[in-house]
Amino acid sequence: MEEVHGGMQAYGGISVVNALPSWYGSAMAVDMKVNVRVREGKRNVQDLLLNEILNYFERQGIPELEVEVESEIPPGSGLKSSSAVSNALIGEIAERFSLNVDIPKLSAILSLKAGVSFTGALDDAVASWCGGVSFTYNKEFKVIKRERAPRDVTVVILERSGKGKIDLGKLRAFRALFQEIFAIALQGRLWEAMKLNGIAIAEILGFPTDLVEEALRKGALASGLSGNGPSYFAVTREGDEGPVIEAFEKRGKVRVTRVVDLVRGN
Ligand SMILES: Nc1ncnc2c1ncn2[C@@H]1O[C@H](COP(=O)(O)OP(=O)(O)O)[C@@H](O)[C@H]1O
Numbered sequence: 001m002e003e004v005h006g007g008m009q010a011y012g013g014i015s016v017v018n019a020l021p022s023w024y025g026s027a028m029a030v031d032m033k034v035n036v037r038v039r040e041g042k043r044n045v046q047d048l049l050l051n052e053i054l055n056y057f058e059r060q061g062i063p064e065l066e067v068e069v070e071s072e073i074p075p076g077s078g079l080k081s082s083s084a085v086s087n088a089l090i091g092e093i094a095e096r097f098s099l100n101v102d103i104p105k106l107s108a109i110l111s112l113k114a115g116v117s118f119t120g121a122l123d124d125a126v127a128s129w130c131g132g133v134s135f136t137y138n139k140e141f142k143v144i145k146r147e148r149a150p151r152d153v154t155v156v157i158l159e160r161s162g163k164g165k166i167d168l169g170k171l172r173a174f175r176a177l178f179q180e181i182f183a184i185a186l187q188g189r190l191w192e193a194m195k196l197n198g199i200a201i202a203e204i205l206g207f208p209t210d211l212v213e214e215a216l217r218k219g220a221l222a223s224g225l226s227g228n229g230p231s232y233f234a235v236t237r238e239g240d241e242g243p244v245i246e247a248f249e250k251r252g253k254v255r256v257t258r259v260v261d262l263v264r265g266n
C-alpha cells in the first residue's frame with residue numbers, strides 16, 4: 001500500500017486585468033480550492049491539460065500516475081479553474097518526486113501547449129499558486145510583481161461555466177486601453193482597474209453589464225466579468241455585501257468568499 005497524503009492545493013481567482021488584449025495581466029486569488037493527489041498507477045485522465053502535464057513529466061522519467069482532482073471551481077468559468085488544476089498537479093508531482101520546478105511558469109507553458117489558454121495565463125497561474133495579486137507580462141512568461149491581497153473585503157461571485165467562442169482579434173484591438181488599465185492597477189488603484197477591466201471585457205465580448213452596474217450602485221468597490229466570462233464578480237467592504245448578494249442571487253448560483261493573501265513565495 002502506498003502512503004496516503006493530503007495532496008497539493010491551489011486556488012481560484014478573479015481578474016484584475018485580462019491579458020488577452022495586451023499580454024499584460026493581473027489576477028487576485030480567492031478562496032475556492034483545488035486539491036490534487038497522485039499515486040503511481042495506470043493513467044486515468046482524459047483531459048487535454050492534465051495529459052499534457054503527465055506527458056511532460058513522463059518524458060522527464062517520472063512514472064505513470066493516477067490522478068485525483070477535487071475542485072470547488074466550476075470549469076470553463078473565468079474563475080481560473082485551469083490554472084488551479086494545473087498548478088496543483090504540477091506542484092503535487094514536484095513534491096512527490098523532489099523536483100525543483102517554477103510551478104506557475106511551467107503551468108503557463110503547458111496550458112499554452114495544451115491549447116487551453118491564449119497567452120499561457122501566467123497572471124492567473126501566479127495568483128492561483130502564490131495567493132495575493134499577480135502582475136505579469138505573459139508574452140515573456142515574466143512576473144512583474146506580486147502583492148499582498150487587500151484586507152477586509154468580501155468577494156461575491158455569480159458562478160457560471162461553459163465558455164463561448166472568444167474573438168481574440170476584437171480583444172487585441174483594445175491593446176492600448178488595457179495597457180492603461182494595467183498601469184492603473186500597478187499604481188495600486190486596484191478597484192478602479194478591476195472595474196474598468198470587468199466592464200470593458202463584458203462590453204467587448206457582448207456580455208450584459210446591468211448586473212455590474214447594479215452591484216456598483218449597491219456599494220461594490222469593483223464588479224465585472226471575470227476572465228473571458230461567463231462568471232461575474234463583485235468585491236465589497238466586509239459587512240457591505242448583503243445588497244450585492246441579493247442582486248446576484250436573482251441571476252443564478254452565488255458563492256460568497258474571501259480573497260487569499262500571499263501563501264507561497266514561488
Ligand atoms: N475539475 C477539473 N478536473 C480536470 N480538469 C479541469 C477541472 N477544472 C478545470 N479543468 C481544466 O481546465 C480547463 C478549463 O479552463 P478554462 O476554460 O480556461 O476555464 P477557467 O476560466 O475556469 O480557467 C478544462 O478544459 C480542463 O482542462
Ligand SMILES: O=C(O)C1=C[C@@H](OP(=O)(O)O)[C@@H](O)[C@H](O)C1
Nearest residue numbers: 019078117118119120121227228
Ligand atoms: O487564456 C488566457 O491566456 C487568459 C484567459 C483569461 O482568463 P480565463 O481563462 O479565466 O477566462 C484572462 O483573464 C487571462 O488574463 C489570460
